[in-house]
Amino acid sequence: MAAVALAVAQARRSAGMTVEEVAAASGLTRRALTFIEGGHRLPTLPSLYAIAHAVGVPLGQLAEAGDPLSR
Numbered sequence: 001m002a003a004v005a006l007a008v009a010q011a012r013r014s015a016g017m018t019v020e021e022v023a024a025a026s027g028l029t030r031r032a033l034t035f036i037e038g039g040h041r042l043p044t045l046p047s048l049y050a051i052a053h054a055v056g057v058p059l060g061q062l063a064e065a066g067d068p069l070s071r
Helices: 002-014 019-026 030-037 045-055 059-066
Strands: none
Touching (some): 002 030, 002 059, 019 030, 045 059
16 A cells, blocks of 8 residues: 555655646545655545546556566
8 A cells, every 4th residue: 555655655656746737637526635745545446547547647557566566
C-alpha cells in the first residue's frame, strides 16, 4: 500500500498539481486523495484510473507500484 501511496503522490507532484486539483479532476474528494497518498486507504481500480488520468500518467505506472511481482 505504501508503494501505491508514494507513486500517487510523486505523480501528482510531477504534474505540478495540488491535492485539490487532482481531487477535482479525478472526481475524488480531497480527503479520499489525502488518505490514499498517506497510505491509509488503498484506492479501487476505478479511483486509481481516475487519478492516473488526472495527472497524465499511464494507469500501469501507479498500479505496478503496488504489484510485488513487478519488482
